[in-house]
Amino acid sequence: MFIRVVDGKAEKVNVREFFRDQKNISFPRKPSLQLLSEYNIFCVEESDKPEVDINTQKLIRIGFTQVEGKWFEKFAVEQLPKKTAKANVLSERDRLLSKIERLQMKVAREIRRNETPSLNIHDLDLFAKKLENIEKEEGFPYSIELEDLFEEWN
Structure with missing residues (x-):
């Protein structure tokens, strides 16, 4: 991704379109970063994105920042509307x-075959009960981390 900085403001730019719009100037097919910088166009380095709970949050792009001569995209995490978050969490639940x-059916089959159950049926029942009651949890839906619950149980 490339940005163009004009009057201190960085905006995403399509380099080919920018060069095509410069009617009186010809450019090499693959311009160097040095040449691009002469037109205030800079390559945006890959930056770490914050973790997002896709059920209750979304990642938003909030601009660009320059650190030690390199440009990076900035991100923020925003909560989804409560109605959307609730629907997402309940669907995942x-x-x-x-x-x-x-x-549970697998364990029941194992028991009928006189095999040692691969999972504890009591634990499965407790986890299912916990999931069924998540709407009663304080801070629902934003406080619910279903993947964490599943990993903790599993």
């Missing part, structure tokens, strides 16, 4: 409950 149901 339902997906996990379906997975638990399949695991």
Whole structure:
């Protein structure tokens, strides 16, 4: 990605389009970074993005910053509207409950075959009960980390 800095403000730019718009100037097919910098066009370095809970948050781009001569994109995390977050969390919860149901059936088959169960059915039941009651958790839906719950249980 490239940006063009004009009057101290950095904006994303399509280099080919920029050069095409410069009617009286011809440019090499692959301009060097040095040449680009003469037109205040700079390459944006890859930057770390903050972690986002896709059920309750979204990543937004908030601009660019220059650090030690290199340009980086800046990001922020914003909460989704409560109605959207609630629907997302409940949908993910339902997906996990379906997975638990399949695991419960697997354990029941193992028990019927007199095999040692691969999972503790009591733990599965407790986890399912916890998922069924997540709407009662304080701060719902924003306080719910379903993947963390599943990893903790699993």
